[in-house]
Amino acid sequence: MRLLLLWILNAVALLAVTYLLPTIQVSGFGTALVAALVLGFINTLVRPVLALLTLPITVLTLGIFYLVLNGFLFWLASALLPGFHVEGFVSAMVGAILYGVIAWALSALIPNKKG
Numbered sequence: 001m002r003l004l005l006l007w008i009l010n011a012v013a014l015l016a017v018t019y020l021l022p023t024i025q026v027s028g029f030g031t032a033l034v035a036a037l038v039l040g041f042i043n044t045l046v047r048p049v050l051a052l053l054t055l056p057i058t059v060l061t062l063g064i065f066y067l068v069l070n071g072f073l074f075w076l077a078s079a080l081l082p083g084f085h086v087e088g089f090v091s092a093m094v095g096a097i098l099y100g101v102i103a104w105a106l107s108a109l110i111p112n113k114k115g
Contacts, residue, residue, distance in 0.1 A: 002110065002112075005110060006107055006110070007033070007036055007037065007040070008033070009103065009106040009107055009109075009110070010036035010039070010040070010103050010106075010107075011029065011032040011033045011035070011036040012032075012106065013036075013099055013102040013103040013106055014026060014032045014035055014036055014039075014099060015029065015032050016098075016102050017095050017098045017099050017102065020098060021091060021094060021095055021098065023086065023087040023088065023091035023095075024078075024085070024086050024087070024091055024095045025084070025085045026083065026084050026085075027083035027084070028083070031081070031083035031084055032084075034081060034083075034084075035077060035078075035081055035083075035084045038077050038080060038081060039073075039074070039077050039099075042073050042076060042077055043073065046073060046076075047069070047073055050069055050072075050073075051066070051069065054069060067093060067096075067097065068093065070093070070096040070097070070100070071089060071090075071092040071093030071094075071095075071096045072089075072092070073096070074086065074092045074093075074095055074096035074099065075089060075092035078092070
């Protein structure tokens with residue numbers, strides 16, 4: 001149940017990013033749900049491999065390159081999905097940062113029942 005709620009909150013976070021940045025567009029809530037799912041898969045499967053491959057660059061730039069990697073993956077998701085459009089790479093970087101912050105803030109509202 002918690003996973004389903006997190007998925008919906010990530011879609012809401014993506015819609016919030018579209019309201020904050022006019023260069024990022026999502027055609028509807030259904031598209032936002034699919035985009036949140038694709039972003040989750042990309043972040044789970046592709047990001048660790050790319051983070052490992054770009055580790056020397058990330059170390060040289062003191063971690064700043066990781067923001068570029070996040071923007072690239074956000075832009076990749078928009079390239080894969082019709083109805084989810086990011087106009088440029090800078091918009092993708094800013095959108096990825098905003099998406100991460102908003103999704104984190106929304107997920108912090110869900111109580112974590114452990115024990």
